[in-house]
Amino acid sequence: MGRTGPHRDLNLQARILTSTRDLIFAEGPRAVSINQIASHAGVGKQTIYRWWPSKASVVIDALEQQFASESPFPTSGSAKEDIRTQMRAVAATFSSPTGSMIRELVAEAQGDPVLAEEFRTRFVAERRRGGAAALRAGIAGGQLRADLDIEIVIDLLYAPLWLRMLLGHQPLDEATVDAIVEQAWPALKA
């Protein structure tokens, strides 16, 4: 019992997300419209709205696709080293074109609570989990203080990276990461 007409082309979603990413890479955050994405992907606007409620929702999926291939960090045994490695990876991402997508989402989320929640749940929480795991491993291994407030410490370490991406008030490179780790270390070490 076959059906007639073309079927949902699953390639379409991928094409849309790729176009979104390419356009944001090329034009920077906030400079991309739904119309542009649609025509760049060779897709009708309705096809986008069928699956996503807003441009930002598309961006968040494109971002997730970007991270899909992310491999977990190897653990070296040294908590300080593992933290530094993770932070360097975050800094590198924030400095790369992928940072533009994140900046776009943060910007859009300021006026869209639904998106904000989605962004927190699907992206922010996800990234924090990795950091928390490293911290907990360090505590378990006796290298970090047992009484650390994990959420607070994650903010101490990572918020500077976020802020430098968003405001650009200070550089965001490996030296910066190292300085943060060194500066914060006395507060972390057992």
Place this chain on the structure above:
Amino acid sequence: MGRTGPHRDLNLQARILTSTRDLIFAEGPRAVSINQIASHAGVGKQTIYRWWPSKASVVIDALEQQFASESPFPTSGSAKEDIRTQMRAVAATFSSPTGSMIRELVAEAQGDPVLAEEFRTRFVAERRRGGAAALRAGIAGGQLRADLDIEIVIDLLYAPLWLRMLLGHQPLDEATVDAIVEQAWPALKA
């Protein structure tokens, strides 16, 4: 060699900035258009565009006006206490309607390098100066480590507040501030 003709009407400027602030407080940052500001201030649209290049530029000035009356923090003698007081004030501002204006500016700055630079120079740098002063005083008084990297430490302490305002992933209250200070203190104290 003065110039002839009428000059910038400072009264008017104030009216525009006040209207901008009032509207943003009432409607939220994304819901305010230049037309609304103009008609609320009883002003022609061109008068706004004569003096500011964009809505965001008006907002940044309105924000500055908001902080113009800011009084300097009293110093208690205790570096830890002074830092905590300042951070609590920042957290309070970030949680107030004024925070909406800041969030709007951060969002808009993601796509507007000129605005971003203006925001860094006129707002961010200004606020960081206060924190740096408190830290230097603490170092001079022997209560804080002499080898602190001031810029890094400011980020450690304040970036979490910024990020909680922008992402809303964690609360932003006095308890949070206290937890941050306590957690970071071992890294700061002499």
Place this chain on the structure above:
Amino acid sequence: MGRTGPHRDLNLQARILTSTRDLIFAEGPRAVSINQIASHAGVGKQTIYRWWPSKASVVIDALEQQFASESPFPTSGSAKEDIRTQMRAVAATFSSPTGSMIRELVAEAQGDPVLAEEFRTRFVAERRRGGAAALRAGIAGGQLRADLDIEIVIDLLYAPLWLRMLLGHQPLDEATVDAIVEQAWPALKA
């Protein structure tokens, strides 16, 4: 090779033209803005600009719509009588609210060569054709001179009506038409 997607909504076009005519009749030609037309027709401004390059272009179409229902003049057998009848009809139109639309178009066309050409082709030429036909019939019937320069004679007869509409220097009524016909008749009759 057809095209896909929705097509020009002719219903909508009619609504826009009717609104244009109604507003010009009510307010006079110069007092009508595109925004007014759009909101009176319950239409987005872009919908107007999608199909017409300027307000004047809309007016010219509204004018054409006005004349679409025009019935051809009955021929009485008397060339002089037929000419007079036609001229009276023109004078009546020029004196009616429809005259406002024509005056607006003539005015606008002074600064817009494209509109001028459109007006000549679609309105002026069309009206002149009727006059020319009457004249040729008169010549064929032996009532008018065989060597008439049709274009010149049409100007002789109708230009006074146009000019009185545009300048208002002299009345534009049936008596005027009759006087013109009587005065010019010796130059026309066989």
Place this chain on the structure above:
Amino acid sequence: MGRTGPHRDLNLQARILTSTRDLIFAEGPRAVSINQIASHAGVGKQTIYRWWPSKASVVIDALEQQFASESPFPTSGSAKEDIRTQMRAVAATFSSPTGSMIRELVAEAQGDPVLAEEFRTRFVAERRRGGAAALRAGIAGGQLRADLDIEIVIDLLYAPLWLRMLLGHQPLDEATVDAIVEQAWPALKA
């Protein structure tokens, strides 16, 4: 009781009128703003509004200045020849840049009854007087029919020239003038 202060600088008016004429010559009718005239004349806007109520009023004065040096037509003794000469002069003016000024005024007058009246009184009536004089001379000399309706005949002869300037539907040259005169002559001659 005299007054103090500088007096009205009559040079200014001339400069304004010349600038107006130059700009209309250069840009065509309908393309000139008061701001442009003011800055081209090196004059404040208020100086223009001090003496003229509208842009069109300035144009009408500039036009009059243009005609100030006009010399009366010599009379040849032949009514037909005199009429033809006058009409050729009118056609030449209408075809020259001066025609742009007239077109601007006709256009503006369609929406401004006060200007329309001023234009009729100060320009149209003035020009018609010359034609009427030639016709009356021809009647007096027995070359033209005694029962001519002067106003109607002036329209018959000159309205085609006006209309060709305003609509551009037919050429406006000496051959045209000759054709009009020849075609109309049987209606005029005694």
Place this chain on the structure above:
DNA sequence: CGTTAAGCGAGACGGTACGTCCTGTCTTAAC
């Protein structure tokens, strides 16, 4: 010969309309 008030340039002002752009929904024709 200094005072004073008008003429003047420059241009800021409130306001209106413009024509462009984008969003999110709806419609049509092709495959």
Place this chain on the structure above:
DNA sequence: GTTAAGACAGGACGTACCGTCTCGCTTAACG
């Protein structure tokens, strides 16, 4: 029946011009 193309209502944007107003410079008549 899904799709690409794109029309649609709505509304913000930034520009241009209008006619009024204000500022400070210059200048001529009065005292």
